Amino acid sequence: MLEPASHRRLLIVDPCDDCHRLLPGLRSVGWEVRSCTLDAALQQPCDVGLVRLQASHLRHPEAVKDLIKRSNTEWIAVLSAEELRLQNVGDFVCEWFFDFHTLPFDVSRVQVTLGRAFGMARLRGKGAVQVNEPAHELLGESRPLRELRKLLGKLAPTESPVLIRGESGTGKELVARTLHRQSQRHDMPFIAINCGAIPEHLIQSELFGHEKGAFTGAHQRKVGRIEAANGGTLFLDEIGDLPLELQANLLRFLQEKHIERVGGNQPIAVDVRVLAATHVDLEKAIGQGRFREDLYYRLNVLQVVTAPLRDRHGDLSMLASHFSQFYSQETGRRPRSFSEGALAAMGRHDWPGNVRELANRVRRGLVLAEGRQIEAQDLGLQALPEQDQPLGTLEDYKHRAERQALCDVLNRHSDNLSIAAKVLGVSRPTFYRLLHKHQIR
Numbered sequence: 202m203l204e205p206a207s208h209r210r211l212l213i214v215d216p217c218d219d220c221h222r223l224l225p226g227l228r229s230v231g232w233e234v235r236s237c238t239l240d241a242a243l244q245q246p247c248d249v250g251l252v253r254l255q256a257s258h259l260r261h262p263e264a265v266k267d268l269i270k271r272s273n274t275e276w277i278a279v280l281s282a283e284e285l286r287l288q289n290v291g292d293f294v295c296e297w298f299f300d301f302h303t304l305p306f307d308v309s310r311v312q313v314t315l316g317r318a319f320g321m322a323r324l325r326g327k328g329a330v331q332v333n334e335p336a337h338e339l340l341g342e343s344r345p346l347r348e349l350r351k352l353l354g355k356l357a358p359t360e361s362p363v364l365i366r367g368e369s370g371t372g373k374e375l376v377a378r379t380l381h382r383q384s385q386r387h388d389m390p391f392i393a394i395n396c397g398a399i400p401e402h403l404i405q406s407e408l409f410g411h412e413k414g415a416f417t418g419a420h421q422r423k424v425g426r427i428e429a430a431n432g433g434t435l436f437l438d439e440i441g442d443l444p445l446e447l448q449a450n451l452l453r454f455l456q457e458k459h460i461e462r463v464g465g466n467q468p469i470a471v472d473v474r475v476l477a478a479t480h481v482d483l484e485k486a487i488g489q490g491r492f493r494e495d496l497y498y499r500l501n502v503l504q505v506v507t508a509p510l511r512d513r514h515g516d517l518s519m520l521a522s523h524f525s526q527f528y529s530q531e532t533g534r535r536p537r538s539f540s541e542g543a544l545a546a547m548g549r550h551d552w553p554g555n556v557r558e559l560a561n562r563v564r565r566g567l568v569l570a571e572g573r574q575i576e577a578q579d580l581g582l583q584a585l586p587e588q589d590q591p592l593g594t595l596e597d598y599k600h601r602a603e604r605q606a607l608c609d610v611l612n613r614h615s616d617n618l619s620i621a622a623k624v625l626g627v628s629r630p631t632f633y634r635l636l637h638k639h640q641i642r
Contacts, residue, residue, distance in 0.1 A: 209319060212247035214239050214268075219304050220253055220279065226308055232315070242268050249318045250276040254294070254301075259287055266297060270529060270536065275299040275318040279306075297535050309618055313611060316636060339372070339379060340523055341516035345508035349376070356503050357383035362455075364440075364500050365478040367507030370557030373478040374438060376505055380476060381434040389433030394426045397442030404447055406463050409454075415464025427460055428471055435473045440500065441481035441492060452496045475500065510552040510559060517547055520556060524563035525575070532567045537575045542584045546577035604639045 211227060213220050213236040224234050237245050239258070250272065252258070258265050269276050278294050278301040285291075285303055294301050299318045302311060339350055356363055357380045365373045374393060381391045399407050406415075410425030427435055437443070443451065454460050455475065459468040477500045486492035510517070521539060529536040539547070543566075552558055566579040577584035610621045622632035 214252045254278045275322045343513040361502040363503045370555030371507035377436040392430035393436040397439035411463035412465040430473045437477040440477040441479040510555045540574040546582035
């Protein structure tokens with residue numbers, strides 16, 4: 202049984218006469234068909250798209266790539282035999298399109314391809330991550346993420362310092378930015394400084410600023426990071442790496458709410474909320490004499506702990522899909538989904554680098570992937586040998602076998618669906634029902 206027409210929307214971009222001749226047959230099997238120019242395509246919602254790909258599109262492919270990247274559906278290219286022989290057209294079509302057809306159309310094959318594209322578009326839509334508001338940057342629906350968002354909603358309106366703790370790569374700066382964005386200071390500066398990334402002889406000047414002539418090379422006055430954050434939020438990342446001498450200066454600022462620039466003697470009042478983050482055990486550092494206990498208690502008024510990725514069960518595939526979308530812009534490649542083997546390999550991996558590691562592996566996978574999906578080896582992860590793959594239930598086997606039979610018979614008889622149904626020993630209505638069941642049609 203066909204789905205309602207409103208659920209099977211086809212958009213034909215820059216249609217030709219052959220495309221228009223397809224319309225009656227497509228509408229008769231349940232497609233709602235519209236057509237438009239390439240410039241207007243993004244304003245037309247659709248489930249599957251058909252592009253009459255011409256030489257002009259191939260000479261300037263950026264507009265076509267932009268359409269495909271931003272529409273979150275599957276696209277099929279239509280070319281003449283002459284255009285198919287143009288240089289690099291094969292690589293372009295294979296990279297960006299679900300499938301292609303050459304003119305004149307084989308109507309039966311077009312209908313099957315559109316059905317398969319529709320099924321794939323639905324799967325793509327289910328895995329898509331829509332991030333429309335900055336407040337949704339902390340992606341995930343696992344229990345640790347839900348609890349973290351709830352806690353940040355309570356802490357953000359306060360003026361108290363917050364100490365953010367967690368392993369490297371778990372999003373501590375993202376937590377700090379969320380606290381700032383949800384606070385009363387959201388319209389004022391957010392200034393971040395990594396205490397472990399600045400040379401020790403420069404960090405005092407970076408934090409507190411300096412006056413002209415304060416030291417060799419100080420040719421003009423410099424406003425420090427603390428002063429630059431006045432009215433807003435100061436985020437001190439890797440606070441555990443701050444030298445002891447600077448810890449004393451920071452403690453004095455937290456107590457007195459004013460600073461003095463290096464080489465100056467004039468107190469400067471500064472109003473900031475201080476957020477700090479660390480991945481080291483500060484209590485242990487205090488015991489070893491590497492961190493001041495009085496500074497620890499000044500910073501650790503409120504505390505947030507970020508969960509490692511291995512404890513965020515259920516967030517992995519959502520985050521991977523998000524990074525695939527995000528880094529496709531940078532790599533110039535189409536966002537790719539992940540094969541079952543890749544998802545299984547990600548599930549087995551311990552993620553010592555947490556979300557940062559996942560982002561980097563997906564970025565690598567987008568560059569290296571040669572097929573339509575990112576495989577485990579593209580991510581630099583070990584795939585399970587076939588004999589070690591989970592067996593699944595008897596129902597799983599039946600489902601896979603039924604789908605494989607449909608795919609095999611369509612590969613051989615896509616030009617005649619009546620013969621395909623006879624080969625499988627089923628009626629034509631049953632054959633269509635099976636195609637729909639397995640989202641091949």
